Structure formats: C-alpha cells, structure tokens
Amino acid sequence: MTRDRQAVQVPDRGMERKTISLPRLTGLRPTLESTMLKITEEVGELAQAIGKFRGLSGEREVRDEAEVVRAIVTELLDVAQTATSMMFVIEELYGINMDEEIERHVEKLRQKGYIAENPASTDGAG
DSSP states (O other), rough: OOOOGGOOOOOOTOOOOOOOOOOOOOOOOHOOOOOOHHHHHHHHHHHHHHHHHTTOOOOOOOOOOHHHHHHHHHHHHHHHHHHHHHHHHHHHHOOOOHHHHHHHHHHHHHHTTTTTTTTGGGOOOO
C-alpha cells in the first residue's frame, strides 16, 4: 500500500504544520504489539536524552549541548518512525485511512482550542 501522504489537500487556516515523510520499513514484519513495545523503548531513549540535556541523568559527564540536542533529535525521529510504522500496521490490519484520521485529529485539536483560527491575533499585536 504505497500512497503519497502529501497529496491530501487540507485547508490550513493559517495553521503552521511540520510535515515529515518517513518510509515504510520493509525489512520488518511488525505487529501492533511489537510496534507499541518499540514506541515505548524509543520514548524511553528520548526521555534519557532529554534528561542528559537537563543534567538529570545523574552522570558526572558533561556533554556538549550540540551533541545532546542532536541525540534528542535522533531519538525524536526514532519515535516518529515507529509511530509511522504503527500507522502502516493499522492501515494494513484494519483498513483504516490514516489521512482521514489525521484530519479528524487536527479538527479535534481545533475544537479543544489547541490550534488558534488566526494565530496572528494571539500574539498581542493584532
């Protein structure tokens, strides 16, 4: 199931988006359960990298800020890749259209007020 995820037309209403395109991992046969375990592992590694950045790891070793930030980004992308893998698993197992689900998710965020309809008016300038 190969699809161009960026082909979905979405009215942005001035909303800033971070779009990433991560591949389906074809060298694995993930299940819902194995993917959830992997997400948990990757989130733990992300938390560990952030803890080192904040000096919360208990280690006496001082790391260069750029090195730690690079580790945080690496772990964050590992989390994103694993979440993407879970999306492929859910699409394949349950026939869910993730593009539609993403738009439902964005609408839920709007309804909860997490996305302002006019971001320029929230900064006090207008």
